[in-house]
Amino acid sequence: MSDPADFSRPADDLPGEPTSPWLATTPDASYPPLEADLTVDVCVVGAGIAGLSTAIELRDRGASVVVLERDHVAAGTTGKSTAKVTSQHGLQYDQLHREFGSKAARQYATVNEAAIDTIEERIASLEIDCGFERQPSYLYGNEPDALRREADAAQRAGLPASLVRSVPPFERAQGAVKFDDQAWFHPRRYLLALAEWLHEDDDAAIYERTRVTAVDPGTRPRVRTPSGTVSANHVVLATGFPLLDRAGYFTRLYPKRSYVLAVRLGVDPPEGMYYRAGDNYRSVRTHRDAQGALLLVGGENHKTGQGGPTRERYQRLLEWATDRFPIEGVEYRWSTQDYVSVDGLPFVGRAGPGARNVSIATGFGGWGMTGGTAAGELLAESITGTDPPVLELFDPLRFTPKPSLPKTLTENADAASQFVTDWVQALVAPDLAGISRGEGRVIRQGASPIAAARDGDGDLHTVSAVCPHTACLVDWNDAECTWDCPCHGSRFTPDGRLLEGPATEDLSPVDPDR
Numbered sequence: 228m229s230d231p232a233d234f235s236r237p238a239d240d241l242p243g244e245p246t247s248p249w250l251a252t253t254p255d256a257s258y259p260p261l262e263a264d265l266t267v268d269v270c271v272v273g274a275g276i277a278g279l280s281t282a283i284e285l286r287d288r289g290a291s292v293v294v295l296e297r298d299h300v301a302a303g304t305t306g307k308s309t310a311k312v313t314s315q316h317g318l319q320y321d322q323l324h325r326e327f328g329s330k331a332a333r334q335y336a337t338v339n340e341a342a343i344d345t346i347e348e349r350i351a352s353l354e355i356d357c358g359f360e361r362q363p364s365y366l367y368g369n370e371p372d373a374l375r376r377e378a379d380a381a382q383r384a385g386l387p388a389s390l391v392r393s394v395p396p397f398e399r400a401q402g403a404v405k406f407d408d409q410a411w412f413h414p415r416r417y418l419l420a421l422a423e424w425l426h427e428d429d430d431a432a433i434y435e436r437t438r439v440t441a442v443d444p445g446t447r448p449r450v451r452t453p454s455g456t457v458s459a460n461h462v463v464l465a466t467g468f469p470l471l472d473r474a475g476y477f478t479r480l481y482p483k484r485s486y487v488l489a490v491r492l493g494v495d496p497p498e499g500m501y502y503r504a505g506d507n508y509r510s511v512r513t514h515r516d517a518q519g520a521l522l523l524v525g526g527e528n529h530k531t532g533q534g535g536p537t538r539e540r541y542q543r544l545l546e547w548a549t550d551r552f553p554i555e556g557v558e559y560r561w562s563t564q565d566y567v568s569v570d571g572l573p574f575v576g577r578a579g580p581g582a583r584n585v586s587i588a589t590g591f592g593g594w595g596m597t598g599g600t601a602a603g604e605l606l607a608e609s610i611t612g613t614d615p616p617v618l619e620l621f622d623p624l625r626f627t628p629k630p631s632l633p634k635t636l637t638e639n640a641d642a643a644s645q646f647v648t649d650w651v652q653a654l655v656a657p658d659l660a661g662i663s664r665g666e667g668r669v670i671r672q673g674a675s676p677i678a679a680a681r682d683g684d685g686d687l688h689t690v691s692a693v694c695p696h697t698a699c700l701v702d703w704n705d706a707e708c709t710w711d712c713p714c715h716g717s718r719f720t721p722d723g724r725l726l727e728g729p730a731t732e733d734l735s736p737v738d739p740d741r
C-alpha cells in the first residue's frame with residue numbers, strides 16, 4: 228500500500244497543531260480488530276460517548292456486549308468536542324416549551340442534568356483524572372426578550388437558571404442566562420478509562436479498526452464487517468448518521484461542521500463557559516493543562532460540504548478571538564462534525580419499521596456529552612427491561628410538530644437540490660487544469676465526475692467524486708484537505724479512504740490518464 232498523501236504543507240499557514248488537545252494528549256487505545264464471528268446479547272456500533280455509555284449501562288444490567296469501532300475509542304466526534312458537560316443547549320428550553328409543551332421541557336432538563344451527575348459519579352468511583360470541574364454556563368446575546376423567555380422556560384423546567392447582566396467579560400451583550408453547576412472535562416481521558424473498565428469484564432469486549440459494512444435487521448440482527456459477523460439480540464447504532472435508514476433520516480437529520488481554536492492567553496481566562504446564541508454562534512471554555520490554561524474558542528458552523536472555503540472559518544475565528552483576548556499563541560485547531568435533527572431533539576430509540584431490534588442514538592446537535600450519556604441509560608433500560616416514559620420524547624419515529632415541518636421540507640429540498648446542482652455543475656464543467664498544491668476540485672473526465680486534489684509534493688490524486696452512500700457528489704474541504712459529502716456527511720481522504728460514514732465504502736480509484 229502506498230504512503231498516504233501529504234497535504235500538511237499547503238495547510239501550514241493555518242495556526243496551531245491540527246488536532247484537539249484531547250487527542251494530542253492521550254495515546255490511542257489498542258483493542259484488536261474483530262477477526263471472528265461472535266454471538267452476544269447486544270452489539271454496539273461506535274465507541275464515542277453514546278456508544279460506550281450504552282455498553283456500560285448494558286453490562287451493568289447483566290447483558291453481554293461487544294463494541295465495534297471503525298477507528299479508535301473516542302477518536303471521532305467525542306474526541307473533537309469542546310466537552311462542555313451541560314444542560315444548556317442554546318435557546319433550547321423556550322423552543323421545547325412552545326413546540327413540545329412544558330412536560331417535554333422538564334423531561335429534557337431532567338435527563339441532561341442526571342447525565343452530568345452520572346459522569347461525575349463515574350469519574351469519582353473510577354478515580355479518573357480528567358479535569359472534571361463544576362462551572363457555571365452562560366448563554367449570552369443581544370435579544371433581551373429571547374433571553375428572558377429562555378431563562379423563564381429553563382426555570383420552569385426545573386433547572387438552576389437565572390437571568391444575569393454584565394456578562395460575558397469579553398464581549399458586549401444585553402445579558403445572559405446562567406445555569407449553575409454545569410461542568411467541563413477531558414472527554415478522551417474519561418472514555419479511555421471507561422473503555423478499560425468495560426473491557427476488563429468477561430462479558431464485554433471492544434474491537435477497534437473494525438468497519439461495519441452492513442446491518443441486517445430482523446429478530447436476531449447481524450452486524451457484518453469484512454472480518455467477522457456479530458449476531459445479537461439487539462444492535463445499537465451509536466454513529467453519526469444511522470447505518471440503517473428505515474425511517475427517512477436523510478430528510479430529518481443533517482450534518483454540520485464547526486471549528487475550534489485552543490489559544491494560550493497572557494492573562495487568567497474568564498471564569499465559567501460561554502455560548503453566544505444565533506446562526507453564527509461562539510463557544511468559549513477553559514481547559515487547564517500542565518502549562519496553565521488554554522481557552523477553547525469555537526464557532527463558524529456550516530452544513531457539511533456547503534458554505535465555501537473552510538480555511539477562512541479558522542481565520543475568522545482567530546480574528547474574533549484576537550479582538551477579545553490577549554493571545555500568546557494558537558496551540559491547536561480542529562473541526563468536528565455533529566448531526567442535527569430538524570426539530571432540535573436527538574433520535575434515541577428503535578430505528579424504524581422492520582428493525583425492532585435495532586436502536587439508534589444520534590442527532591445530539593453538538594451537545595453529545597450529556598445527550599450521549601443520557602442515551603446510554605435510556606437505551607439500556609429499554610433493551611433490558613421496559614421503555615422509560617421519557618424515551619417517547621426522543622423517539623426517532625416521532626411526529627414532527629408543525630413549527631418544525633417547514634424545516635423538514637427545507638432540509639429535504641436542500642439535499643435534493645445539492646444533489647442535482649452538483650451533478651449539473653460537474654457535468655457541464657470543462658476539465659480544469661492548474662489545480663494548485665493543497666487544492667481539490669471536482670472535474671469531468673468523459674461523462675464521469677472525478678475528485679482531483681494536488682498534494683504538497685505536487686502529485687495529483689484522483690478518485691471518483693460519487694459518494695458510495697447514495698450518489699451525491701463530494702466537495703473539497705480546503706482546511707482539512709478532505710472530500711466531504713454535502714448530503715449526509717460522509718468524509719474521505721484525498722485518496723478516497725473513508726473517514727466517516729454513513730458511507731461504508733471508499734471512493735473508487737480513478738486513473739487520471741485514462
Ligand code: FES
Binds near residue numbers: 714716729
Ligand atoms: Fe449520503 Fe454521501 S453521505 S450520499
